[in-house]
Structure formats: C-alpha cells, structure tokens
Amino acid sequence: MDYGVSGAKDPHTIQYPAVSSKLKTSKSSITSYSIFNLQCSLQLTPLNRSNHDYGVSGAKDPHTIQYSAVSSKLKTSKSSITTVFSAVDTIEPFKSFGDGTTLISNGGIFEFGFFSRGNSKNRYVGIWYKKIGSQTVVWVANRCNPIADNFGSLTINSTGNLVLLSQNKSVVWSTSSSKQIKKPIVQLLDSGNLVLRDQEDENYLWQSFDYPSDALLPNMKFGWDLRRGLNRRLSAWKNWDDPCPGDLTYGVEFDPQLHTYPEFVIRKGTTKFYRTGPWNGIHLSGLVEQRSNPFYNFQFVYNDDEVFYTYNLKNDSVISILFINQTTSLRQRLIWIEADQAWSPYSKAPRDDCNKYGVCGANENCNINEYPICQCIRGFKPKSQDTWNLMDWSKGCTRINPLSCKEKNKDGFIKISRLKLPDTTHTWVNKSMNIEECRAICLSDCSCTAYTNSDIRGKGSGCAIWYGDLIDLRQSPIGGQDLFIRMPRSELDRNEALSENGGEEEDLELPLFSLSSITAATANFSLYNKLGEGGFGPVYRSTAPQDVKMLRTKNLHKMWHMMFKLEDGQEIAVKRLSISSEQGVEELKNEVKLIAKLQHRNLVKLLGCCIQAEEKLLVYEYMANKSLDFFIFDQKQGELLEWSKRFQIICGIARGLQYLHQDSRLRIIHRDLKASNILLDNEMSPKISDFGLARTFKGDQTEEQTGRVIGTYGYMAPEYASDGFFSIKSDVFSFGVLLLEIVSGKKNRGFQHGSHGPSLIGHAWTLQKDGSTLGLLDKHVRESHHDEKQVLRCIHVGHLCVQQSPVDRPNISSVIVMLGSESELPQPKPPGYFTEMDLAKKDHSSMEPESSSTNKMSLSLLEAR
Numbered sequence: 001m002d003y004g005v006s007g008a009k010d011p012h013t014i015q016y017p018a019v020s021s022k023l024k025t026s027k028s029s030i031t032s033y034s035i036f037n038l039q040c041s042l043q044l045t046p047l048n049r050s051n052h053d054y055g056v057s058g059a060k061d062p063h064t065i066q067y068s069a070v071s072s073k074l075k076t077s078k079s080s081i082t083t084v085f086s087a088v089d090t091i092e093p094f095k096s097f098g099d100g101t102t103l104i105s106n107g108g109i110f111e112f113g114f115f116s117r118g119n120s121k122n123r124y125v126g127i128w129y130k131k132i133g134s135q136t137v138v139w140v141a142n143r144c145n146p147i148a149d150n151f152g153s154l155t156i157n158s159t160g161n162l163v164l165l166s167q168n169k170s171v172v173w174s175t176s177s178s179k180q181i182k183k184p185i186v187q188l189l190d191s192g193n194l195v196l197r198d199q200e201d202e203n204y205l206w207q208s209f210d211y212p213s214d215a216l217l218p219n220m221k222f223g224w225d226l227r228r229g230l231n232r233r234l235s236a237w238k239n240w241d242d243p244c245p246g247d248l249t250y251g252v253e254f255d256p257q258l259h260t261y262p263e264f265v266i267r268k269g270t271t272k273f274y275r276t277g278p279w280n281g282i283h284l285s286g287l288v289e290q291r292s293n294p295f296y297n298f299q300f301v302y303n304d305d306e307v308f309y310t311y312n313l314k315n316d317s318v319i320s321i322l323f324i325n326q327t328t329s330l331r332q333r334l335i336w337i338e339a340d341q342a343w344s345p346y347s348k349a350p351r352d353d354c355n356k357y358g359v360c361g362a363n364e365n366c367n368i369n370e371y372p373i374c375q376c377i378r379g380f381k382p383k384s385q386d387t388w389n390l391m392d393w394s395k396g397c398t399r400i401n402p403l404s405c406k407e408k409n410k411d412g413f414i415k416i417s418r419l420k421l422p423d424t425t426h427t428w429v430n431k432s433m434n435i436e437e438c439r440a441i442c443l444s445d446c447s448c449t450a451y452t453n454s455d456i457r458g459k460g461s462g463c464a465i466w467y468g469d470l471i472d473l474r475q476s477p478i479g480g481q482d483l484f485i486r487m488p489r490s491e492l493d494r495n496e497a498l499s500e501n502g503g504e505e506e507d508l509e510l511p512l513f514s515l516s517s518i519t520a521a522t523a524n525f526s527l528y529n530k531l532g533e534g535g536f537g538p539v540y541r542s543t544a545p546q547d548v549k550m551l552r553t554k555n556l557h558k559m560w561h562m563m564f565k566l567e568d569g570q571e572i573a574v575k576r577l578s579i580s581s582e583q584g585v586e587e588l589k590n591e592v593k594l595i596a597k598l599q600h601r602n603l604v605k606l607l608g609c610c611i612q613a614e615e616k617l618l619v620y621e622y623m624a625n626k627s628l629d630f631f632i633f634d635q636k637q638g639e640l641l642e643w644s645k646r647f648q649i650i651c652g653i654a655r656g657l658q659y660l661h662q663d664s665r666l667r668i669i670h671r672d673l674k675a676s677n678i679l680l681d682n683e684m685s686p687k688i689s690d691f692g693l694a695r696t697f698k699g700d701q702t703e704e705q706t707g708r709v710i711g712t713y714g715y716m717a718p719e720y721a722s723d724g725f726f727s728i729k730s731d732v733f734s735f736g737v738l739l740l741e742i743v744s745g746k747k748n749r750g751f752q753h754g755s756h757g758p759s760l761i762g763h764a765w766t767l768q769k770d771g772s773t774l775g776l777l778d779k780h781v782r783e784s785h786h787d788e789k790q791v792l793r794c795i796h797v798g799h800l801c802v803q804q805s806p807v808d809r810p811n812i813s814s815v816i817v818m819l820g821s822e823s824e825l826p827q828p829k830p831p832g833y834f835t836e837m838d839l840a841k842k843d844h845s846s847m848e849p850e851s852s853s854t855n856k857m858s859l860s861l862l863e864a865r
Helices: 027-031 385-389 435-443 489-501 515-521 585-595 643-663 718-723 728-744 760-769 788-801 812-820 836-841
Strands: 064-067 073-075 080-082 102-104 110-115 124-129 135-140 153-156 162-165 171-174 184-188 194-198 204-207 222-225 234-239 242-253 263-268 271-278 296-302 306-313 320-325 330-337 342-349 364-366 374-376 380-382 397-399 411-420 427-430 448-452 463-467 473-475 481-488 507-512 530-534 537-543 549-554 558-563 571-576 606-612 615-621 667-669 678-680 686-688 695-697 703-705 709-711 725-727 862-864
Touching (some): 110 184, 153 184, 234 320, 242 306, 242 320, 374 380, 380 385, 411 435, 411 489, 435 448, 435 463, 435 481, 515 571, 585 606, 643 686, 643 728, 643 788, 643 812, 667 728, 725 728, 728 760, 728 812, 760 788, 788 812
Parallel strands (some): 364 473, 507 606, 709 862
Antiparallel strands (some): 102 110, 110 124, 124 135, 153 162, 162 171, 184 194, 194 204, 222 306, 234 242, 242 263, 263 271, 296 306, 330 342, 364 374, 380 397, 507 549, 530 537, 537 571, 549 558, 606 615, 667 695
C-alpha cells in the first residue's frame, strides 16, 4: 500500500485487499465486494505508525498493525457508495467471511479478521485491539500456515467447525470441536475470546483462549486442564513479521503423576531460561511484582482437575496484557498509556541476572546485592575453587561435611529465609501434611535434601520436599519463603555456636507479654476483636493482660525478666505480624527500638511486645477512633469531620513529624506516612504509627539511598520511588499528599478527573492554576461552616510540600509556621507526579539492582503496602 510517498510502506500494516476505484456498475461486480457494508460510512481513522521501544534498544512491538488505505468511495453509475467493515460479532453457518471483512466484539473492544505483516503478502487470521490507537495482535489462528493471497475465506462447515479456506478451497486451519452442533455460531467476545458454540447453548465447544499465541489477556486460563490433557502455553513469534512460534515458550510445568510442585518456566528451545518459583498460596515465591499491585488481581488454582493462573483488571479503563517477547527473551506486562498512544512495560522477567535460570550452580544462593552474586549455601563449599576464583560458578557447591543419614538423629535442618524456592523438577508435594510431618518424611529419606510448607497462608500447611541438589536458589529482596535445608550434626553444632556468640549487640527495654495472655485477651485473635489489617498483618483490640514482664534482651536470644504490671482493664491494640508478612524480626526490632524511646502526644505509644514461637506481636495503646482513612475516605464518616477538626488533625500530624525530624534524640525518617498510619484517640487527636520502615539519621546527615524501595503507592516522593533517595523532604512530600487528602476527602492513589492528571495532586494543581482552588474541598465541609482563608492556606501549603524537587519543599518546622500564621506564602512550583502509571512509563532497560537515575529503576524492588 502506498502512503503518499513513493515506495513507502508501513511495516506494521494490516493490509486489506486493494479496492478498485473503478468498479463496474453491474450487480455481480458489486456483489464480489460484498465484504463491505455498503449502507454505512467508512469509520477508519489514521493511526499512529510509530514503532514502540520495549525497554531494550531496537526492540519494537511485534504486534502493532495498521489499517491500510481503503478507498472510501466505490463509484457506480448510480451514486458514490461509502463503505465500512461489518460491525457484527458473529459468523453464522453457510455465510462466507472473506478477506477484508472483520468481526467486532459487542463493546467494540476487539476485532477479528485478516492481516499481513511488514512487506510480506502472507495473510493471517487473528484478533487485535480495536479501540486503542495502535492496533495490537493478541491471537493468530494460522500462525505457521499463511495464505499467499487475498482470496482466503472463513466459513462454518458441515461438522459445525470454523474453517479457514484458501482460494482453491483447501483447509488451511480449523477449530477442533469433535461434537456435532445443530446451530453453530462463532462469536468474538469483549474479552478477546473467539468462541464456537451452539446458538441455543452458552457453553463453548471451542475457544481461542484454550490455544493462546504469545499474549495472555485478562481472564484467560494459563496452564493445565488435566481432564482434557490441555496445556495452555505462550509461545513467542519467530520474528516481527512471522507469527509462527519461535523457540521461546512460557508455561506451567509440573508432573501430575509424580506430584511435583508446579511453577512457571520460560524455555529457549528445551533449555530453561527463567522460572518463577512455585506457588505458595499467596504468590509465586520468586515473582515479587505479583504481590500488592494497583492494576490487577490474580488467582492460582491447583487441584486434581486444573493447574492454572489467571488475572483480572481492577479497573475496566486500564488495558494490560502479559506477553512474551522473542527478541528480548522477556516476559513483559504491558500497560496502554492513552496519553502517549503507546504500550509501556510495567514489569518484566527475568529482571536481573539472579532471575536467569542457573546463573549460579547447584547448592548456591544468588543475591543481586552481594559481590560476587553467587555464594555457596551455608554448609557447602565450591566444588572447584579454581573456576570459582575466575567468577565461574557453574560447577556449583558441594557439602563441607557429608550427611549422616544412616545414623539416627545425626542429621537436622537449618532454616534459610526469604528465598526463591529451588527448581521443582525433583520435588514431591502433599497438601494435607503439616510442617512437622513434612520434616519427619524428609528425615526418613536419605535422598531428601530440603523441605518447606507448600502453602504459607495462615500458620502454613502442606509439604514440599526436594531431592538431590538444590538448583536456582536466589535471595529475594522482598518476599521469598523459608526453606529448611538438611545438614549434618557437625554443621548444626556450628550454627548453634554462631547464634550464641555472633551478631550485633543491642539493648532493648520494654514490657514482654506472654503469647497465652494475649491469645486469651483477644479471644484467640477472633474476628470480633479485629480492628483492621495493614501491610504487615491484622490488628486486634483487647484488654491488657496481667502477666506482663519487662524484657531486657541481648540479640533477642538471652532474656532477663523483671515484673511489670499495667493498670487493670486498660484497653490495648495488638499488631500481629502474619507469617507471610514482609516485616520480619529485623523490621519488628526496628519498630521497637525507635518507638519505645519516643514520647510525644502525636505519636502512638508502644506498650510492649511478644516474640514467641512463630508469633511476632506488638502491643500499643488503644485508639478508640481507629485510623484517619476510616473517616476521610468514607461518605458517612466524613460528615463527622468538620473543618476545624480536620485542621486540628493536620496540625497535629505536622507536630508529630516535627518531633521525629527535629526534636527527638535521633532524627527519624518515617518513610510510610499515610492516612491509615494516622490513628485517632477519643478526642480525635492524631497519632503517627507504624515505624517498621523508619530510618534514623545521625548528626548532619540529610539524605540516604536504598536499593530496596518500600512504601505506599500515592504517598512516595518521586526521588524515593525512582531512585531510592529518602530524607526529611520525602516525609514532607508524604505529608503534603496527606494534607490534600484530608482537605478533599479523596485518595491520591487511583484518582481520576478527566485531563487533570493521573492523581489527586494533579487535580489540585489544575484547580489552583484555573483559579478554582476551593473546588478541591470535600463537599461535606463545603456545605458547612469553614474558614475559607484557612482552607486556601492549607491547600497552598500542600502544594509547597509536593513540589517535584526536594530542595523546593519546606521543612516541617516551616510548614507549622505557615499553617499557623498569615504571612505571605511562596508560589509553589509544579508537583512531583509519581503514580503507578508513571512506574509503567519507566525505562526498564537497566538490570542494576539499585536505581541510579530516574530512567533506571528496578520495579522489582518496589513494594506496595
């Protein structure tokens, strides 16, 4: 097709057959072009033909296709006839569907028809997005059997199957239903699923979702249907112009006969290239981006009939697919950015060297934050020290001391936490066993080398055991799982000695509650006493137990006890860290160390803790009015917060933050200031809580960088979210977001308002520029008495706090002065936008573990809470 420039071709064009502008006026000649609906006007619009880079230099979207020019007017002797493709979504029996005709799903989301790629004249039948500007193929029928001309057609044959015929009527491709159908129809659904069914029955006899190409759409099942022996795998296109499967595949791998542990694997040919780690009831053990995310919910089903993964989008306005890229050898999740009219990668795998299969040898642990990245597991040594010294870890590690399996009680286990579990090829799973039974089974079998719970929900359940060498282990920056690795007695004795003598010394003084007393006080952690749940676990209400002891601990190994008693009947709140929680002992110790010595009316008071067995509990003073988000984001509860109370809360939070930044013994950066972490007492006075992520600064230190960016979407300052830099100014940014949320009663995260930007911050900034600042005010406040000047001043201060550059933001002491005075305020500069969609726009070409610039960030190190 010519695009107005001699010889210029669009490499991503769907090429429809040429339409002669000089059609004969005979009835037969018009009938021959009946692929068009001659009663409607042409609705094709010019499309963006730009190529899209997918994070790797030179990588283009292999599926982008464009409509070729089609003459909009067919001249006849009677009149000019305007044309359009048929807008129906079904093919009925005995009706031929020719090249140039398309099906369009009922909601206009997907389109089905013939297309070509690049300069090739080969014709394929496929499905692509209809509504978005850059047409993207998501499924191809005749992937390896193209038609060489424009005379292909589709029809439903006598057996009720959809068949693709060439010009000589030979079958090129067909659906594979073996059932006789009385009234067959083929329908394109808004999900992108092409289905074959009986007109009088909603059950599908065949569906394209069972035979995916290289893209996984929402609500597709990805994995095994064991009853039908069907394995749904993704296979990448051979190249940009050829949809025939190349050597890159992605699928669920497990052996149902041997009861192995299922996981997802990318292969190059027959060689493993990447694996996710197995499903543990909450997430895939090595796939950190599947944890809390703003775009989609996911589900993994594992039973006797099916083993599959599926996902659905939280917001219907978001367009996202999972896709496997032959050129980059990546599995990518893509998000459509409407403003850019382009796909942007949200996540990718493998995301770093430790994600590549077997980069470290057997019995080695890969840690991307260490150098070298490969280390032998505790109790092992390099099999070849010479190659190891040359940074070649492929030969793996061997045991320092052999196992003593045949001697009773000579072997035991050490626990290594936060691991992507090893390759599951040689595993055995029993979902009904508990962890003690699992240990006994492993100990009784000399070939068993490790075990763990197959399901970590609750207190854990199920049994997974490994045989032989442990392959493809990695230390997970977040997430991961405990693995119990078999060791000889000599190694166990060594580890016990290390636990007695090693480690950093620290002294803590705080009340220690017994687990039994807290269990009794919370009625065994009953739902009735549950106050809510945060990123690290649930919070319960109870009456303070009486058997409270003072704990003074060194390394949390040795304990000295003193009697200590609280007032009778005092209500307390118990924060219970879930077993799957990201907050481990280190974060708990961090929270205890910081808050135990902090005393301020706007900080929550820690009363004690409990560390017993697998339980980790923190005991706080009880806040009768729960947290701030309970009020400001709820229609009914929001009515209770008149403006004067909201202003009091804003000022109280600022004073608490000032104490942390300036007035306490240590300068403390909270790093997770948000509405749900502001608790309210009987008088609705705010108290900052949750210090698990807080960091301390010494002396004149003003900034620090981390490779593990942890926080909450919507509250993180841009320099922290993108590059890991945090300071008192990143806390000020979070305060500014919180201030605007209190004023508006709206959440920053997920806020949408037309063209006002992708967040509440953007909306507020647009209103300010348009002179409509008070349009931000919560309608409950707007309809009641409020100090208009005070409201405007608060919003202005909020804008100053969320400016893009931390240098431009005021410190919290200045904020307090500005809120309490009538002095002239500086004009704010544009705000720093950093939403989930901005994450998707980042260039993920960097494989570095820590961010070094705004355009080089590792999404895998960003944990939402």
